[in-house]
Amino acid sequence: MKGKPFFSSVVQKLVIGITGLLLCGFVAAHLAGNLLLYSTSDRYAAFNKYATTLHDMTLLPAIEIGLLVLFVVHIGLTLRMQFQSQKARPEGYAVQKSKQGRGALAARNVMHLSGIVVLAFVLLHLADLRFGLRFNEAGLAPAQTVLQVLRDPISAMFYTVGSLLLGYHLFHGFQSSFQSLGFGGERLTRIVKIVGILFSVAIAVGFASLPIWVTLLRK
Numbered sequence: 038m039k040g041k042p043f044f045s046s047v048v049q050k051l052v053i054g055i056t057g058l059l060l061c062g063f064v065a066a067h068l069a070g071n072l073l074l075y076s077t078s079d080r081y082a083a084f085n086k087y088a089t090t091l092h093d094m095t096l097l098p099a100i101e102i103g104l105l106v107l108f109v110v111h112i113g114l115t116l117r118m119q120f121q122s123q124k125a126r127p128e129g130y131a132v133q134k135s136k137q138g139r140g141a142l143a144a145r146n147v148m149h150l151s152g153i154v155v156l157a158f159v160l161l162h163l164a165d166l167r168f169g170l171r172f173n174e175a176g177l178a179p180a181q182t183v184l185q186v187l188r189d190p191i192s193a194m195f196y197t198v199g200s201l202l203l204g205y206h207l208f209h210g211f212q213s214s215f216q217s218l219g220f221g222g223e224r225l226t227r228i229v230k231i232v233g234i235l236f237s238v239a240i241a242v243g244f245a246s247l248p249i250w251v252t253l254l255r256k
């Protein structure tokens with residue numbers, strides 16, 4: 038006899054939605070901090086103060102572990118669901134043949150692809166700015182380190198593409214997170230859609246503006 042699945046797909050979707058929304062919160066806070074780079078007075082004093090305060094926080098390791106758990110659960114469950122749905126539907130072509138099925142499949146594929154590129158971007162980003170694996174000049178202020186990374190043309194391109202794809206990923210993810218949480222009804226769905234669009238555009242434009250600004254204006 039087949040046992041009940043440990044995690045029903047409804048619960049998995051719910052957890053993907055909740056972790057996704059918590060990651061949205063992190064991304065918004067992270068962008069707010071990074072935008073302090075635009076305050077260039079006194080050699081980026083505002084950004085340096087923010088970064089130093091963050092580094093000095095006792096709770097930072099706990100927050101970092103929490104973030105890692107969110108990323109791992111969000112990505113792990115998404116892959117698990119994808120794997121399960123493929124296994125459950127070996128006749129997938131029948132679904133692909135209908136127009137609606139093809140559309141949903143394409144949206145899901147683009148969602149996965151953008152997720153993979155965003156993940157690659159985050160890994161490079163952590164290697165650069167969290168672990169200093171590529172750029173590791175001693176004695177630089179936090180803002181100088183960020184500017185050094187963004188001045189590298191390959192990094193600037195990767196940061197721009199990564200930010201725009203993150204926006205795309207959030208554009209779809211934001212709405213489906215709320216759907217998984219059970220938000221329904223015409224009016225609420227429309228509000229969530231509008232907020233999702235505004236949020237994802239703000240995140241994409243906000244993050245991508247930094248490498249573009251550094252490349253074009255602050256060489």
Ligand code: HEM
Pocket residue numbers: 064067071101104155159162163166167183196199200203244245247248
């Ligand atoms: C122009 C864009 C960005 C800039 C300038 C930037 C800058 C930074 C800086 C300065 C740090 C701190 C490293 C340290 O601990 O010293 C950091 C950490 C981090 N960033 Fe970004 N970031 C950008 C975009 C992004 C995006 C789009 C994401 C996510 C999708 C992201 C995810 C992270 C994560 C997960 C950390 C590690 C947090 C921690 O361990 O404390 N960043 N970033």
